[in-house]
Amino acid sequence: MALTQxxxxxxxxxxxxxxxxxxxxxxxxxxxxLTVTKxxxxxxxxxxxPAGITCGGTCSHGFDEGTLVSLAAAADSGSTFSGxxxxxxxxxxxxxxx
Numbered sequence: 001m002a003l004t005q006x007x008x009x010x011x012x013x014x015x016x017x018x019x020x021x022x023x024x025x026x027x028x029x030x031x032x033x034l035t036v037t038k039x040x041x042x043x044x045x046x047x048x049x050p051a052g053i054t055c056g057g058t059c060s061h062g063f064d065e066g067t068l069v070s071l072a073a074a075a076d077s078g079s080t081f082s083g084x085x086x087x088x089x090x091x092x093x094x095x096x097x098x
Contacts, residue, residue, distance in 0.1 A: 031062035034069060042079030047072050 037058045050069045052061030075081045
């Protein structure tokens with residue numbers, strides 16, 4: 001079995017020799033989990049592009065390595081979005097690209 005990097009993922013190749021030759025390959029791209037946690041007493045939702053995160057509290061989703069993920073916060077009436085923190089985020093805008 002050989003493990004080689006191909007693009008952003010890895011490729012596994014298994015070759016059987018003898019009267020028959022069988023080659024099978026499976027490719028996968030490493031994923032990283034993005035977790036969103038709401039703090040404070042306000043209400044609202046956070047969603048992501050590409051899809052995967054849509055929540056008003058805590059939620060997580062695995063995104064392929066190298067994927068640009070944009071987060072958008074929408075405060076409910078009577079609540080105020082005050083900013084992002086963690087993961088290098090230091091912006092106060094309701095939208096954030098990671």
